[in-house]
Amino acid sequence: MSTAIKQPHQKELFGHPVGLYVLFFTEMWERFSYYGMRALLVIYMIAQANHKDGPGLGWTELEAYQLYGWYVMLVYVVSIPGGILADKVLGQKKTVMLGAFILVLGHGTLAIDAPWAFFVGLGLIILGVGCLKPNISTMVGGLYKKGDIRRDKGFSIFYIGINLGSLLATSIIGIVVAKWGWHAGFGLAGIAMLFGLLVYIFGQKFISHVGNKPTVEEKKEDVSIMKIFSNIIKSPMQLAIFAVLLAFSIYVGFTKEGVDHWGYGALFIFLSFVVGLMMMIFKSLETQILKDRFLVLLLSFLLVIVFWGAFEQAGGLMSVYTEQKTDRMLFGWLVPTPMFQGLNAGFIILLAVWVANIWAKRKLKNKEASSLFKMATGTIIMGLGFVFMIFAVREYEANGSSGMQWLVLAYLFHTIGELCSSPVSLSFVTKLAPVKYASLMMGLYFAATGLGGKVAGILGEKSESFGEYAIFTGIVIFTVAFGLLVIALLKPLKRLTHGAEDNEVEMNTEEAEGFELAEN
Template identity: 65%
Template sequence: MSDINKPAHQKELFGHPIGLYVLFFTEMWERFSYYGMRALLVLYMTAKTMQANGQSGLGWLEGEALALYGWYTMLVYLMSIPGGFIADRYIGQKKAVLIGAILLTAGHGVLAIDAIWAYYTGLGLVILGVGMLKPNISTMVGGLYKQNDIRRDKGFSVFYVGINLGSFLASLSVGLVAKFYGWHAGFGLAGIGMLLGLIVYIYGQRYLVHVGNEPTPEDKSNDISIATLMSQLLKSPIHLGIVGLIIAYAIYAGFTYAGADNWGYTALYIVIALVTGIMMMIYKNLNGQVEKDRYVVLLLSLLIVIVFWGCFEQMGGLMNLYAEQKTNRDLFGWEVPSAWFQSANPGFIILFAVFVANIWAKRKLKGKEAGSLFKMATGVIIMGIGFIYMVFASMEYEANGSSAMYWLVLAYLFHTIGELCLSPVSLSFFTKLAPARYMALMMGVYWAATGLGNKVAGVIGENASKAGELNIFGGLFIFAVTFGILVILLMKPLKRLTHGAEDKETIIHDDETEGFELSNH
């Protein structure tokens, strides 16, 4: 059958289903809206209530702004858990993405209104929208291809280009609009981007009729119920006691901690306690020593993820403020918008993704260490080295009252190289180690760890005003490099615990796409 006579969802463009390009542009505009708003978030909160150019910010202290930034970015990832669950269990990925896109469009639109109620309402809608869209649109990309279709990896590579292209364009355009027309014009431009993504998605529904549909009764019966694990927890006095102690401490902390977000931490501790209980019950239910050993390594990989994002996400918080307040941004007599520095990360990803992945591929061909744990540890080290440039920037600021832009660019370069070593690998490694019957649940735990890393980043940023940026950046450099080296030193025993989970992997030689992986953060 010729392509002309095929149903819309079977038609192809450049060797891939047209549905891939529908999802590509939907995700590109979603990332445009999210990263465009994220580039302005901390800057807007810390801007004076009335500035010389007529713009008005919220006038918050840096610690307050970074605290909210940490809560916000954490909740964006945590909402991926219920978002994925609702789609898998009830409405399917296609409807979930549509709902998410509508919520995001509304959220960014509300953020364009210059009022404090609109600010909080907009952030809440964006959190819910990303939670519905983010975990489900990637699932739909996979659903476009049959199980053994060799085009699947290439399709994801094309899709991830959209993620980083949207991020890159947003940081440039939204930052420029905010500089000349005000914060809320910048937020509004992010909303226009999401509206375009929503229009593309609705228009392209005829190309997606076969993916992301509502789950069948058989699909639901294959799920491991959280309720089942919780009922097992209630029957285990030791495990229940551990969870109970954490919850009791959380409630005590809510009454005694100082600060407006004390009950926020209480809720966070309770969530961590319940997740801890579920993780313990999963370990208890595992079959055989091989599964249990791999599970231990899986937990360590979660720790690596938390450490990495806890350091890396200074990019949108503390380092964003540093670009605004302490960096000499004069370029031939024109002041570079501070939000533009947020484009360095996606720009470097687009430039270096293939290069970095091919380096790992060549190492593996030569028989050198190129396992996932080694890549992840190396990523943490390289990312940590990036902070040494922020140390140099802080020293220059203390000496001269400002620091050069190239320090920030170099820091972002190393952070991005580190991300390319860790981000494409960590989720894949996680799926290799997680027990198959708990896979959906463990994916939620993975995103929860990513969200917790974002909250850690906010907490670190909060303390910069007390500890000093030089100490914070220096501490992150020492900690990240030391942590990565420690993981490498433990590599041999950790690899034994994986029981050859990666031993059967081979490199497929394809000049077009060898090692072509992009971050999906």
């Protein structure tokens, strides 16, 4: 008899709650809209009036990288207020519904061929993703009881949905743009998001038990964010740290040169408040176990920033490199640039089960397979993918163009690294986050992802002065070194988790044999 723990009154399909597949398809269409638009964003901004796909904005590469960095960061940083809105007011389920509706409006607005529509559309997408992204992931975790070994598998299935949406978008949207222009591509993203909203609406009965509005009792037990901040004056040390950070942020942000100095000022002030919030949450935790786990969770967010700072080059520097310096002719057909971003999603669908099985078999053999080890290993593998971009740059410098094979190999390594790291990090947050702040901590996870996106934009800007070769080499060195550092510190870090991952129900013989059959 299987030892998997089931939530009461849940219908199941293929060994998982039906609600997982509702969230799967909702997220699939949301990611179709997001990655479809992301694949177009930078090349649309730098496209000139005589571009083959129609007139673009005609910006410089530096301006495009700047906006790309801010956009990717804000898309995820707004997950923090999105998580608070869910935790304190609406619940995750209604906040996801609100986010999906705003996203339909945002992508629809981008389809309008007008300067104001471009910025309004991006703003709405930022708000919509902030409401939807952290809360739908938290709901996936809520489908499973604590200790249910199916949780990681459920997140892996959910992650396949994310990448199926990305693959469909990047495969189709480049063709649509080539035939009907940029705004037809943006409009297609809006239609996809509408499909996602409809799936979510009609699947409500299967997720009725998760993500509901906080009850009166839960609100009484919970500690509000404002109350946490009000306690800052009671700790002179924490008040001093916060004051110094805030003063430094104001000085550095508003004395920085550049047209976006105001953005850096706001960012640094925001980060000061985040640090203050983290100090207060740490102080409010009742036990040392919760505090230790909270510290490990914050360290994992540093891994997230490093990982996505490198990985998000796909939508920025690598996208421009593909458009301008790669020989994209295949059997007489010019492969659209967005299709190369689809390699990542395609490899994920092909390799997700294989990578998951490798880790599952390691765990069965009592080998190291903790979440932190997977995340560090994934960061190293992903970073090594940029070795192939170094080869591409050298070939371009020698011949005036580089072959597509370097991009294929780079995306392959990026994908394997992502499969080791990203689905696991989502699950890791749900295991270690204090229950009171579940959505907020998921919001902070996505905010860390967004900060990684900003780092990616900054690296793209620096390529203007340092060159692609230096940037790609630097990414390889830093990601590998940082990943190895985390692995070196693994034992003390695992002790601080106090067995958060040790209580998962072990697979029985039938399930272990299932892994063998899946691999064969």
